[in-house]
Amino acid sequence: MSRILYSLCGADASAPFSPHCWKVVLALRHKGLEFTERPVGFTEIPKVENGFSKTVPILKDGDALISDSFAIALYLEQTYPDAPSLFKGEGGLAMARFVEAWSLSTLHPAVTRIALKNIHDRLAPADQAYFRESREARLGATLEEVATGREAAIAAFPEKLTPLRNMLKFQPFIGGSEPLFSDYIVFGAFKWASQTGNTELLDPNDPVTNWYERVEAFTEKG
Amino acid sequence: MSRILYSLCGADASAPFSPHCWKVVLALRHKGLEFTERPVGFTEIPKVENGFSKTVPILKDGDALISDSFAIALYLEQTYPDAPSLFKGEGGLAMARFVEAWSLSTLHPAVTRIALKNIHDRLAPADQAYFRESREARLGATLEEVATGREAAIAAFPEKLTPLRNMLKFQPFIGGSEPLFSDYIVFGAFKWASQTGNTELLDPNDPVTNWYERVEAFTEKG
Known part of the structure; x- marks a missing residue:
């Protein structure tokens, strides 16, 4: 098989954890496309496909190489137009960019604060040094300093989901009756x-928890 | 002409201010549909079309009566399918619900805090009493108490636009290359x-300000 998804893992290759790679895993499942996932550590990324990209996900599809999760979703939509759509139209494609911007600016900083130290602790030793140096430079604080805000970030997390929770009063998925790339x-x-050990951020009865389970069920049925 | 939009105004009928009514004004312009706007005061709404709805907007289109801005947009899309689409596909329609939930949960509470006292002061006397009583009950505070948070709400406002601002790095409108109902x-x-006197919430050079001006220009060109 010639379709390979390079994703990200820690010492345990069976627990890939990159949010951007998971978007692509679900997009590939949505399209019904077979693929082999090859999780790599942070410091291995520059060796993948002759240094094609500084970040994963990287999708190798036959001769094509694509990086960046949204670019990969666009590639899949254009290359496999007869498989179920990831966007359901021009408006859905455009608004997936808004959902992406919301998720990146609202949820990602919170999960960073919650999961950063856990992620570090799960990495292979070679990656731990890289991770500590790059993240501490980016955040302007040590991993341990960031971790002091963890409990507060967990407490504040459910409120950040208010837009999604309110939308779920109208429809079961961001994509409407079925999930689309925006859900992924x-x-x-x-x-x-x-995947980094933070499994109880929401109440089991939270409508957002139920949505998460529906997305998981939808993409695992194939 | 048989198309009437009932909207909301204060003592000055030339300055309708309801956010939900403005969504419909722009949706009607987007569809290229002529209409007469009839702004009414809060206490006049129960008299409109024999008490059809407790809230405006109400659209009377020939024999059809529709309330709720999203329901009106859906009606317009279904009734005038040959006019420019408000959603551009099933995905765009679904994700407009997410944009609505985000706007209602993030922007509306902020604008409420910023504009509430201004709105009250612009109402006709009969509406002022209704407005004060209903809003103070809903908010659990007097209008004057809410107004004490105005400056802080103004200062915090630009940060709430981060998802939109970041999305604008990719495309000029939430709808993509042209505005859709989600933009409105x-x-x-x-x-x-x-419309309630709070005109300088964002820097003139903020990408969100430029987006607002583009939406206005697009919907006024017709």
């Missing part, structure tokens, strides 16, 4: 948290 | 603020 964008943030 | 949903919140 938000799902990725939750999967990132759960 | 968010535009309505800004127009509500500006």
Whole structure:
């Protein structure tokens, strides 16, 4: 098989955790496309496909190489137009960009604060040094300092989901009657948290929890 | 002409200010549909069309009566399918619900805090009593108490636009290359603020300000 998804893992290759890679996993399942996932550590990314991209996900599809989760979703939509759509039209494609911007600016900083130290602790030793140096430079604080805000970030997390929770009064998915790439964008943030050991950020009866379970069921049925 | 939009005004009928009514004004312009706007005061709404709805907007289109801005947009899309689409597909329609939920839960509470006292002061006397009583009951505080948070709400406002601002790095409108109903949903919140005297919530060079001006230009060109 010639379709390979390079994703991100820690010491345990069976628990890939990158939110952006999970978006692509679900997009590939949505399209019904077979693929082999090859999780790599942070410091291995520059060796993937001759240094094609500084970040994963990287999708190798036959001769095509694509990086960036949204670009991969666009590629899949254009390359496999007869498989179920990831956007359901021009408006859905445009608004997935809004959902992405919301998720990145609202959920990702929170999950960073909640999961950062857990992520570090799960990495292979070579990656831990890279991770600590790059993240501490980006955040302007040590991993341990960021971790002091963890409980407060967990407490504040459910309120950040208010737009999604309110939308779910009208329809079961962001994409409407079935999930679309916009659902996988938000799902990725939750999967990132759960794969790094933060599994109880929401109440089991929260409508957002129920939505997460529906997305998971939909993409695992294939 | 048989198309009437009942909207909301204060003592000055030439300055309708309801965010939900503005969404419909722009949706009607988007569809290229002529209409007569009839702004009414809060206490006149129960007399409109024999008490058809407790809230405006109400659209009377020939024999049809529709209330609720999203329901009106759906009606317009179904009734005038050959006019420019308000959603551009099933995905765009579904995700407009997410944009609506985001705007209602993020922008509307802020504009309420910023504009509430201004709105009261612009109402006709009969509406002022209704407005004070209903809003103070809903908010659990006097209008004057809410107004004490006005400056802080103004200071915090630009940060709430981060998802929109970041999305604008990719495309000029929430709807993509041209505005859709999702743009008008968010535009309505800004127009509500500006029509009640709160015109300088964002920096003139903020990408969100430029987006607002583009939406206005697009819907006024017809």
